[in-house]
Amino acid sequence: MIELRQLTKRYGDTLAVDELSFRVEPGHVTGFLGPNGAGKSTSMRLVLGLDAPTSGQALVNGGRYADLRRPLHEVGALLDAGAVHPGRSAYNHLMCLALSNDIGARRVAQVLELVGLSGVARKKAGGFSLGMKQRLGIAAALLGDPGVLMFDEPVNGLDPDGVRWIRGLMRGLAEEGRTVLLSSHLMSEMALTADRIVIVGRGRLVADATVAELTAGYPSLEEAYMALTASSVEYGAAR
Numbered sequence: 001m002i003e004l005r006q007l008t009k010r011y012g013d014t015l016a017v018d019e020l021s022f023r024v025e026p027g028h029v030t031g032f033l034g035p036n037g038a039g040k041s042t043s044m045r046l047v048l049g050l051d052a053p054t055s056g057q058a059l060v061n062g063g064r065y066a067d068l069r070r071p072l073h074e075v076g077a078l079l080d081a082g083a084v085h086p087g088r089s090a091y092n093h094l095m096c097l098a099l100s101n102d103i104g105a106r107r108v109a110q111v112l113e114l115v116g117l118s119g120v121a122r123k124k125a126g127g128f129s130l131g132m133k134q135r136l137g138i139a140a141a142l143l144g145d146p147g148v149l150m151f152d153e154p155v156n157g158l159d160p161d162g163v164r165w166i167r168g169l170m171r172g173l174a175e176e177g178r179t180v181l182l183s184s185h186l187m188s189e190m191a192l193t194a195d196r197i198v199i200v201g202r203g204r205l206v207a208d209a210t211v212a213e214l215t216a217g218y219p220s221l222e223e224a225y226m227a228l229t230a231s232s233v234e235y236g237a238a239r
């Protein structure tokens with residue numbers, strides 16, 4: 001489970017996350033939505049201990065990430081697909097992570113197979129397309145077989161076959177009883193993938209409901225999202 005308790009993060013004058021509280025429960029795919037700059041990535045970084053909250057708490061399975069004994073076995077995340085050493089092969093990238101977390105070469109081969117990268121495992125990640133880097137990031141997140149997973153815009157750059165694959169993967173992980181938090185700007189895809197939706201705007205909670213509840217009064221999730229975030233859009237283009 002992931003739990004945010006009045007989580008607040010300030011960068012100078014910018015209030016990136018503002019007293020945000022919600023829980024992400026196991027057994028569901030929870031979609032994390034919000035306009036550009038709403039605080040989704042910052043919230044995920046705070047859960048992973050990559051940044052310290054100004055106040056409040058971000059908890060994984062009831063504790064702080066920094067206090068987890070075997071972090072990769074409890075929580076896996078893909079935040080930035082570009083965060084790989086360009087000169088390192090996909091296999092070596094995953095082996096480095098595996099070795100520092102007591103994970104064997106067999107699991108590395110398994111996750112490479114799972115994400116469809118076995119054929120290019122020895123190729124340098126620097127030459128990978130965005131979609132291939134996303135797949136490598138997903139492999140890294142799954143390496144420790146964790147019960148909690150977070151993916152920040154994993155479908156970016158994926159081809160239609162890859163988008164469908166991600167949908168099945170996310171749903172499968174949730175059906176296995178894992179906690180899955182998934183951010184995306186693709187509303188139609190989110191409506192097909194997620195059971196629950198958390199929407200943030202300007203760092204604050206806008207909605208926390210099931211897809212069915214959110215779409216009850218609207219023709220689609222996109223329409224519901226547009227209506228709910230209309231006053232939270234900071235970087236809207238001129239119309």
Ligand SMILES: Nc1ncnc2c1ncn2[C@@H]1O[C@H](COP(=O)(O)OP(=O)(O)OP(=O)(O)O)[C@@H](O)[C@H]1O
Nearest residue numbers: 011014015016034035036037038039040041042043
């Ligand atoms: N390291 C940082 N230093 C300063 N400001 C930051 C930093 N990280 C994020 N911010 C600011 O915090 C706010 C929230 O950013 P964040 O990346 O969390 O939004 P987001 O919801 O993930 O947006 P997007 O959908 O565009 O990815 C933005 O105003 C951003 O400029």
